[in-house]
Amino acid sequence: MRPIEIERLGGVVGAAVHGVDLSKPLDDAAFAAILEAWHKHSLLVFHDQRLEPEDHIGFARRFGEIENHVLKANLMPSHPEILLSSNKKKADGKRVGRAYNGEYWHSDGAYLPTPSRASLLYGIEIPIGYGDTMFASTHAAYETLSQPYKDLLNGLTCAHEFHQTYRTNKDRLAEFKVSAEENEYTSSPVTVHPATHTHPETGRRALFVDPSFATGFLELESSESDTLLAFLRDHLTCPAFTYRHRWQPNDLLLWDNRSLVHAAVVDYDDSMPRYLHRVTVKGDPPQR
Numbered sequence: 001m002r003p004i005e006i007e008r009l010g011g012v013v014g015a016a017v018h019g020v021d022l023s024k025p026l027d028d029a030a031f032a033a034i035l036e037a038w039h040k041h042s043l044l045v046f047h048d049q050r051l052e053p054e055d056h057i058g059f060a061r062r063f064g065e066i067e068n069h070v071l072k073a074n075l076m077p078s079h080p081e082i083l084l085s086s087n088k089k090k091a092d093g094k095r096v097g098r099a100y101n102g103e104y105w106h107s108d109g110a111y112l113p114t115p116s117r118a119s120l121l122y123g124i125e126i127p128i129g130y131g132d133t134m135f136a137s138t139h140a141a142y143e144t145l146s147q148p149y150k151d152l153l154n155g156l157t158c159a160h161e162f163h164q165t166y167r168t169n170k171d172r173l174a175e176f177k178v179s180a181e182e183n184e185y186t187s188s189p190v191t192v193h194p195a196t197h198t199h200p201e202t203g204r205r206a207l208f209v210d211p212s213f214a215t216g217f218l219e220l221e222s223s224e225s226d227t228l229l230a231f232l233r234d235h236l237t238c239p240a241f242t243y244r245h246r247w248q249p250n251d252l253l254l255w256d257n258r259s260l261v262h263a264a265v266v267d268y269d270d271s272m273p274r275y276l277h278r279v280t281v282k283g284d285p286p287q288r
């Protein structure tokens, strides 16, 4: 096997990893090289992988405990570790998986007491040139703030809630009511996180204010909180902090939710079939 090569893709986010076949067992040296690149670039792209569900889940397990998604109706029956993301329909007219999901900037599991450490998304059927995924560095967002803003945010805690992304859009609220019944996900507890956190493996500070799931800062008056949230939603997704991934079939993307927010670009429709598998790895409570 040729040595692992890392090719930087974006200014502050993203690298492609060449020379790795994830369907084969990875030795510790190869895994260490991947982990180092992941810490440095936050998002890794592995092209041209041929992964059975067991391969995908096995690679994810190297990063920690697998977390089954709250959207139970969209899990693969034979492998509930895999969330199906697809706009395809079965013979009964129901979707094969979660369709057109994640089209808002967010970090996976930010609404949980233990937000997701890693997400591993594998593209199987891709409408070429459509359905890109965008990523933005929450480290860059923090580091470019002025010191008074850093000081303010370092003293704040922020509430997050899964319902929030639905509440702010009436079409999505109607969809949520259907989804809640299908998924038995009827409660949406509020989770409070520090507004900034230190990455537990790299020691690098980042914002932890989710652009979609955050509802407000506990220490501020509501008008102050709303204004600061609006500013941060804008700031977090500044073009200079982003990388936009154009999918090819058989790409596996591995990203760090403690360092990034991401958004799906929904510029395709039911005439363009798309089918992906996602596995998520559990994280720890964010710590200042």
Ligand SMILES: [Fe+2]
Residues within 6 Å of the ligand: 102, 106, 107, 108, 262
């Ligand atoms: Fe996501």
